Amino acid sequence: MLTLDISNLRKISRLHGLSPAEINSLEKIRNRKHGFYEILDDKNSIEKIKKFARQNIGRYKHFVVLGIGGSALGALCLQQSLSHIFKPNNLIVVDNIDPVLIKELEETINLKKTLFIVTSKSGTTVETLAQYYYFRKKTDAAKLKPQNHFVFITDPEKGTLREIAKKENITAFEIPENIGGRFSVFTAVGLLPAALIGINIDRLIKGAKRGGKDFFAEQKKLATIQYLLYKKNKSINVIMPYAQKLIRLADWYRQLLAESIGKKFNNKGKQIHVGITPVNALGATDQHSQIQLYNEGPNDKLIIFIEVKNTGKPLKIPAIHKNLTFNKLLQTEKEATAAALTRNNRPNITIKIDSITEETLGELLMFFEGSIAFLGELFDINAYDQPGVELAKQLTKKMLHA
Numbered sequence: 001m002l003t004l005d006i007s008n009l010r011k012i013s014r015l016h017g018l019s020p021a022e023i024n025s026l027e028k029i030r031n032r033k034h035g036f037y038e039i040l041d042d043k044n045s046i047e048k049i050k051k052f053a054r055q056n057i058g059r060y061k062h063f064v065v066l067g068i069g070g071s072a073l074g075a076l077c078l079q080q081s082l083s084h085i086f087k088p089n090n091l092i093v094v095d096n097i098d099p100v101l102i103k104e105l106e107e108t109i110n111l112k113k114t115l116f117i118v119t120s121k122s123g124t125t126v127e128t129l130a131q132y133y134y135f136r137k138k139t140d141a142a143k144l145k146p147q148n149h150f151v152f153i154t155d156p157e158k159g160t161l162r163e164i165a166k167k168e169n170i171t172a173f174e175i176p177e178n179i180g181g182r183f184s185v186f187t188a189v190g191l192l193p194a195a196l197i198g199i200n201i202d203r204l205i206k207g208a209k210r211g212g213k214d215f216f217a218e219q220k221k222l223a224t225i226q227y228l229l230y231k232k233n234k235s236i237n238v239i240m241p242y243a244q245k246l247i248r249l250a251d252w253y254r255q256l257l258a259e260s261i262g263k264k265f266n267n268k269g270k271q272i273h274v275g276i277t278p279v280n281a282l283g284a285t286d287q288h289s290q291i292q293l294y295n296e297g298p299n300d301k302l303i304i305f306i307e308v309k310n311t312g313k314p315l316k317i318p319a320i321h322k323n324l325t326f327n328k329l330l331q332t333e334k335e336a337t338a339a340a341l342t343r344n345n346r347p348n349i350t351i352k353i354d355s356i357t358e359e360t361l362g363e364l365l366m367f368f369e370g371s372i373a374f375l376g377e378l379f380d381i382n383a384y385d386q387p388g389v390e391l392a393k394q395l396t397k398k399m400l401h402a
């Protein structure tokens with residue numbers, strides 16, 4: 001079960017920390033219904049995904065997600081969090097347009113044994129269409145039937161991908177209209193690639209339901225802390241899991257926080273330029289690269305640790321200390337790092353999960369989505385749009401046609 005340990009906030013000076021009274025002062029933020037939570041009850045879509053996975057696992061050597069941003073990071077996060085670190089599985093998530101990446105991907109896969117999962121909510125993102133058209137030309141040249149090598153995940157009605165799907169009878173899963181890219185991990189965007197590599201999506205959904213329903217109070221609390229500390233000039237949030245497998249979760253959260261909260265206007269149309277800058281870190285690795293700055297540099301950050309209570313069978317370390325294990329060493333280093341930050345008046349909190357499983361990950365991801373929704377309410381901004389991204393998309397198109 002997920003818990004939020006905020007005790008260190010009370011131990012530091014009022015200037016940089018938060019008292020329970022301050023945290024409770026914002027209790028009144030509203031609970032709204034959100035598409036990203038309601039989707040968990042869409043049994044038909046989930047069954048469709050599971051059926052597709054059953055029919056296609058074993059048919060292909062590689063599953064390749066073509067997509068970018070919110071259309072890629074959810075799948076990457078699920079893959080990295082729930083797979084063996086050193087035994088690669090057969091899912092590749094592209095998430096870029098670097099020609100070196102595309103070329104080396106081409107050299108790695110066998111087109112005849114590849115299923116491309118083309119993912120784009122809008123169905124018009126130039127990076128994703130570029131990836132699609134590139135590999136589509138290759139499969140056409142190899143005389144492969146597109147229906148056997150492509151599946152789309154896109155808007156139910158609009159966009160280039162939906163048009164192609166209709167015209168060419170390519171299987172296409174839907175991203176519901178009311179769910180934006182970075183909130184789409186529990187739609188086919190995250191669930192289909194996950195199911196294709198054998199992740200139990202029923203358990204993910206079960207955990208996500210808990211993360212949404214049972215943790216409203218914690219979601220609100222996290223959002224309140226982020227908001228109040230922002231008001232105390234902590235405009236940077238460092239997300240620091242002490243778990244190698246959660247390295248991509250930090251990437252996923254980075255996008256969620258950055259794109260949802262970084263806004264020019266509030267809901268009343270007033271120019272406010274708000275936002276929290278997310279920074280990724282990994283424990284214990286980044287104790288040796290970033291913690292010096294966090295302890296002694298500008299006091300402008302909230303450090304959000306993620307701790308996994310059960311890290312598996314104790315793994316003994318010979319020689320250093322009697323009965324020392326890697327499990328204990330990692331845990332102690334996290335505690336010592338948090339204690340040092342606290343001593344230096346640096347605000348830090350810890351999200352604790354029992355272990356890394358489908359259920360706990362579902363819980364954690366939904367907990368974060370819910371807390372971002374609350375954070376949007378506190379800032380009085382629209383957490384679901386991304387006009388800044390759209391502007392760059394439009395300018396790219398303009399420049400390409402100039």
Ligand code: PA5
Pocket residue numbers: 068069070071119120121122123124125128180181182183259386389
């Ligand atoms: O979160 C978002 O909405 C964005 O990051 C999008 O996911 C990203 O721009 C890709 O857009 P699309 O899914 O429409 O291709």
